[in-house]
Amino acid sequence: MDIDPEYYVQGVRSGNRKALAKTITLIESSLPKHQDLISRVLDQLLPFTGKSVRLGITGVPGVGKSTFIEALGMNLVERHHRVAILAVDPSSTQSGGSIMGDKTRMEKLSVHKNAFIRPSPAGGTLGGVSRKTRESLLVCEAAGFDVIIIETVGVGQSEVSVASMVDFFLLLMLAGAGDDLQGIKRGILELADAIAVNKADGDNFERAMQAKNIYTEAMHLFSPDTVDWSPPVLTCSSLNMDGIEEVWETVLDHHGKLSATGALEQKRKKQALAWMRTLLEDGLKDWFYYLPVVKKSLPKLTRAVERGETTPTAAVKMILNFLNN
Ligand SMILES: Nc1nc2c(ncn2[C@@H]2O[C@H](COP(=O)(O)OP(=O)(O)O)[C@@H](O)[C@H]2O)c(=O)[nH]1
Ligand SMILES: [Mg+2]
Known part of the structure; x- marks a missing residue:
């Protein structure tokens, strides 16, 4: 592993794919020295981020996400867009990369010079996978990709996480x-x-x-969360490449409208602040459980609550009081 931040910064900026891949590998590493390095790299790349269309895609397994991304992605790269595809899939721990293990469905895209496909990192919690994907997104933007597609499966909590890192969240249905x-x-x-x-x-x-x-009727039941946009329902065939163009037009229409009013900038700002809060809370938890006093007293107090010798409230109060000493 190269330890000079310049290697990664220059490599990513100059569109060197090997450097890009290595930078993402660094993001995925849990070694403290790698995390120190990557945070310096990210700080230097930050001024070059923010210029892509960030598109999230979800839907139940089998709905056709990978086929859709292949169709849309090919459509875009042929028009000289540069497209990066990332995944948020915490379940890939068990299945060994379930989302994009099937690169076969992205046969043409995966070998195209204007496309970059990165499967979900294996292992870790949703929080961990989300952090890695967010940071990878920024790195891909700094590398000049102007469309970033983030795929997730329509089960569990990962959609919420993906929706909170993209400009446009597309739900595929059957x-x-x-x-x-x-x-x-x-x-x-x-x-x-x-x-x-x-x-x-x-x-x-x-x-x-x-x-x-x-579905159009179902969507009318919701009041749109911005005045700028009410979510439309479209149809498409990823297999025949029908309607793919319309979906993309919709994404661009949304981007244009929200950019014009400043709503897009607001949305991204809100996302960044919410993310900061999540990181802070996760960091506090980690820090707390690693404190020697907590490690030492928590098991005892847990047993005391189990045996009915003290209440949960009193036990927690006691632990938190240790922090003041
Ligand atoms: N008829 C038809 N089949 C499709 C379409 N899109 C995907 N499929 C098929 O549906 C199956 C699941 O597709 P896949 O892209 O792997 O779904 P994913 O699990 O959501 O990524 C595959 O057999 C595809 O060939 C489509 O638009 N029309
Ligand atoms: Mg798939």
């Missing part, structure tokens, strides 16, 4: 599951800036159109 909304939680619908009903092709076309109407 037709035919009726009004049960396929186990997509209501909370995820509320995060979406658009829904695209995928696989609108062949026998499925009519059903996709019906689903579009059902």
Whole structure:
């Protein structure tokens, strides 16, 4: 591992893919010396970030996320965009990289010179994976990628995390599951800036159109969180490359509108502050549990609560009091 921050900063800025990959590897390292190094690198790269369209994509496994990203990504790189694809997938710990283990679905994109695909880092908590993805996003921006796509699976908490690091959050859905909304939680619908009903092709076309109407009605139940945007419902076929262009137009329309009013800048600022708060709270927790006095007294107090010798309130008060001494 190179220890000179300049190597990474210059390498990333000059579009050296090897340096970019090594910088992300550094982000993924948990060694304190690597973390010190990477924070210096990130500080120097920060002035060159912020110029991309940040697009998050979610949907249940099998909805066609990878196929969609291949279709959209190819469409973009052929028009000379530079596209980076990252993933947030905490489950990849068990499955060995479930989201983009299937690079086969991104066959053309994965070898294109204007594309960069990085699977979710294996191991770690959602918080850890999210931090790595956020920092990788910044590095990709500094490397000149002007579209960053972040993929996540539509199960669990990772959507919330992805929605809080992108400008536009796209929910892919399927037709035919009726009004049960396929186990997509209501909370995820509320995060979406658009829904695209995928696989609108062949026998499925009519059903996709019906689903579009059902979802459009469902979306009307929410009051939009900005005056600038109400989330539309679209249809597409990633397989036939139908409707992909419309989805991208929608993303650009949103970007244009929010940029013009200053809402985009506000959104990113809010995201950065919320993220800072999360990091601070996580850091405090880590720091707290590593304190010798906590390590020593917590097991005893836990047992005391178990045995009914003291109340949880009294036990916590006692631990927190140790901190004042
Ligand atoms: N008919 C049809 N099949 C599709 C479409 N998009 C994806 N698929 C198929 O759906 C399956 C799952 O796609 P994949 O992209 O791996 O889904 P992911 O799990 O959401 O990433 C694959 O067999 C794809 O070929 C589409 O637009 N139309
Ligand atoms: Mg996939």
